Amino acid sequence: MDIIDILIDPITKSKLTVKDNRLHNLENTNSYEFSNNFFKLIPQKLKENNYIEHYEKDGEVYDYFQNLECKATAEDWKRLRQTILSKINFLDKNSIVIDVGSGGGWAAEKLVDKCGKFICIDVSEINLSKLSSIYQQDNFFVIQADAMNMPIADNSVDYIISSEVIEHLPNPEKFINEMFRILKLNGKIIISTPYKEKIISDLCIHCNKPTPRNSHLHSFDENNLLQLTKNCHNSEVKFHTFGNKVLHFGRCYIFLQFLPLGLWHFIDKSANFFINKRLHIIMTVKKQRQ
Secondary structure, eight states: OGGGGGBBOOTTTBBEETTTEEEEESSSEEEEEETTTTTOOOOHHTTTTTHHHHHHHHHHHHOEEEEEEEHHHHHHHHHHHHHHTTTOOOOTTTOOOEEETTTTHHHHHTTTTTSSSSEEESSSSHHHHHHHHHOOOOTEEEEEEEBBBOOOTTOOOOEEEEEOOOOGSSHHHHHHHHHHEEEEEEEEEEEEEEEEEOOOOOEEEOSSSEEEEEOOOOOBBBEEEEEEETTTTTTTEEEEEEEEHHHTTTTTTTHHHTTTTHHHHHHHHHHHHOOEEEEEEEEEEEEOOO
16 A cells, blocks of 8 residues: 555545645645655644644744753653553554654654555654655655644544644544544553643733643543543543552652563552652553444
C-alpha cells in the first residue's frame, strides 16, 4: 500500500489524488504541497485557528530535539516512553504506526525500523522538517496536519501514539473520535497525559488575561478520559497510572535508573501504595469487532 492510498482531505474527507505535483481532493476545492516523504495537509481554513498558530510558533521558539538538562526529568520521560512502547504488542512490515504530536520524534527512533510505515503528524513545519532530514528511510513519512482533522482514511492504522498532547487541545473528545475513526480493527490508540494535574495560570503580559502554564488546557483522570471515548463503540479501554512524585522529586532516579522496566514499575507501584502521588496516566483504546 502506498502512502497516498490512505491520505484524504482533512475537511471534505474525500480521497486525494496527485496532479501537477500537488495533492487534490476529488472536488478540486483544495490542493496541498508534498515533496518526497513530507506532506503539508493543513488547509488555510484550519490555519486560522489560534491553537495551530500557537504551536507553529512553539516549534520555532523551543528546541524539541535537545537533551533535557534536568536528569530527574529526563529519567521520568525515559520511563514514560518505555511504558508507552510496552503497550505495543506486535509489529511487522505490514504495520502502520502514527505518532500524533510527534515533537522531537522519540517514537520514530524506536519504531521506524520495526514497522511497514511510520508517520509523524504535527502542526510544526520546523519540527517535521528536522525529522524528515534525520529519518530518510523509505517507510518514514511526515505530515503537517491538525490532530482534530486528520488527513487519514478510515480504518487505516494499526497503532496510534499520542504522548503529552491531549491536554493541549481545545477539543479532546473530537481528537479521540478522529483517532478511533482511522484505527483498524484490533488496532490500538496509546495516549499519555499528566495525571490529575493541577493547572496553574499566569497573567499574560500581552493580553492581561490568565494563561495556563505550559499551555495545558485540561487535567485528566480515569473518569474524564473514559467519558471522551463514549463514541468509540465496541472498544476496550484500559488505564495505567504510574510515576511516583516522591521518587521523582526526591531524585531517586540515581538508584533506580539502572533497573529494568518491570522491576522499576514494581518499586514505583509500591511507593504509590504508601504515598499515592502519581505523575502519569496512559489510556489504551482497542477497536474491537462490531
